[in-house]
Amino acid sequence: MSRVRVLVGTRKGAFVLTADGLRQRWDVSGPHFGGWELYHLKGSPADPNRLYASQSSSWFGQVIQRSNDGGQTWETVGNKLLYEGVTGTHLWSDGTPRPWEFARVWHLEPSLTDPDTVYAGIQDAALFRSSDGGQTWQELTGLRTHKSAPLWQPGAGGMCLHTILLDPSRPDRMFIAISAAGVFRSDDAGKTWRPMNRGLQSEGIPDPTAEVGHCVHRIAMHRSRPDVLFMQKHWDVMRSDDAGESWREISGNLPTDFGFPIDVHAHEPETIYVVPIKSDSEHYLPEGKLRVYRSRTGGNEWEALTKGLPQRDCYVNVLRDSMAVDSLDPCGVYFGTTGGQVYVSPDAGDSWAPIVRDLPSVVSVEVQTLP
Amino acid sequence: MIVRVVLPAHLRTLAHLDGEVKVDVEGPVTQRSVLDTLEADYPMLRGTMRDQVTQQRRAFVRFFACQEDLSHESPDAPLPDAVASGAEPFLIVGAMAGG
Numbered sequence: 227m228s229r230v231r232v233l234v235g236t237r238k239g240a241f242v243l244t245a246d247g248l249r250q251r252w253d254v255s256g257p258h259f260g261g262w263e264l265y266h267l268k269g270s271p272a273d274p275n276r277l278y279a280s281q282s283s284s285w286f287g288q289v290i291q292r293s294n295d296g297g298q299t300w301e302t303v304g305n306k307l308l309y310e311g312v313t314g315t316h317l318w319s320d321g322t323p324r325p326w327e328f329a330r331v332w333h334l335e336p337s338l339t340d341p342d343t344v345y346a347g348i349q350d351a352a353l354f355r356s357s358d359g360g361q362t363w364q365e366l367t368g369l370r371t372h373k374s375a376p377l378w379q380p381g382a383g384g385m386c387l388h389t390i391l392l393d394p395s396r397p398d399r400m401f402i403a404i405s406a407a408g409v410f411r412s413d414d415a416g417k418t419w420r421p422m423n424r425g426l427q428s429e430g431i432p433d434p435t436a437e438v439g440h441c442v443h444r445i446a447m448h449r450s451r452p453d454v455l456f457m458q459k460h461w462d463v464m465r466s467d468d469a470g471e472s473w474r475e476i477s478g479n480l481p482t483d484f485g486f487p488i489d490v491h492a493h494e495p496e497t498i499y500v501v502p503i504k505s506d507s508e509h510y511l512p513e514g515k516l517r518v519y520r521s522r523t524g525g526n527e528w529e530a531l532t533k534g535l536p537q538r539d540c541y542v543n544v545l546r547d548s549m550a551v552d553s554l555d556p557c558g559v560y561f562g563t564t565g566g567q568v569y570v571s572p573d574a575g576d577s578w579a580p581i582v583r584d585l586p587s588v589v590s591v592e593v594q595t596l597p
Numbered sequence: 598m599i600v601r602v603v604l605p606a607h608l609r610t611l612a613h614l615d616g617e618v619k620v621d622v623e624g625p626v627t628q629r630s631v632l633d634t635l636e637a638d639y640p641m642l643r644g645t646m647r648d649q650v651t652q653q654r655r656a657f658v659r660f661f662a663c664q665e666d667l668s669h670e671s672p673d674a675p676l677p678d679a680v681a682s683g684a685e686p687f688l689i690v691g692a693m694a695g696g
Binding site for chain 2: 261305
């Protein structure tokens, strides 16, 4: 029977949750790297035993960990992520120029085909790649030196490159998203980049339809249709059917279209999930109810999924990297909360149960489907 | 010279160490030479105490010895004789701060 392994990053360590394909009885291991912030952990699609983890702390900086045995043991690898060349400036929140400064690795995206190749999205926004299993890192400078970069500025969480999507059908194409710059696409393996924000409208910037400056919180794709992208923006849920060239709003009947994560069902490319949050100034759930919203129509028509989720006095948040799906049938959906709960739905969202209730605040959730 | 170094708990875990660590420092015993030796012996500590390029101390890391805060001393200033002789340890400390 297939198994699942859920990799959970929290403010105070990592946890690994495992279950068989029924996804009812769970083993919990951790905390790994206790006391450190684990912004993200992710397994290689090409070798599920190869995991990468971003470990950081305000005191001791950035560490990258690698596992070759599915998270039973870990080794530190290279943490020298140095901007290449002259870094220049971006805009600070007060509108003044500010030099680029490394803060942390937000997201690690292993290659779809090579376990030793992994991409790192960092704050201040830049993209790095390692092709030796994380031992050494090279910046893909074309992004940070894009002509629009001096106009990028941080969202409330920092100027982070938080999403990296690799196109399974075009090995040289990738998408990244930056808060608050927007989506960029490369068609030449990261050498050059184009902003992909046409159709986005953001009221919090001087020109609401500017080419860059949008606070994109998350983008997602289904691997069978990489030209269709879904986006949770600061406000607005959006969709592109042309690989990011243009976007249209699909917020439809959501109770609020502010939120962080968005994900796609493993087997139904038009089924998507979001977790609406009350507002940008109140980062908690509306009405004290934890509701995942599912659209089976690729957006616009949404249904609240509540079975098994608290429907009163719940004021957690679900952060951008904290939702994932497995590839079992029926598809499992997972998310973690800032209150330390990790929930699973083994039936594509129809019903939910907590795997754990009392972890440190959850920053990221990834899931691996294992043979 | 054998210098005793006490690391904060998180860095001991990172370096798979229990208790204090002894490092064999060649030449003058300074903050720089102690950290150079420590990082050579335990490469996973690189970047966690000081910047890997500028070698500036990380803001929330402090260096104590003999009841003194040496954090703002020159990295090339000699450490106290008691540290160089191994009588007293060189303390690397995570600053007291929230989190």
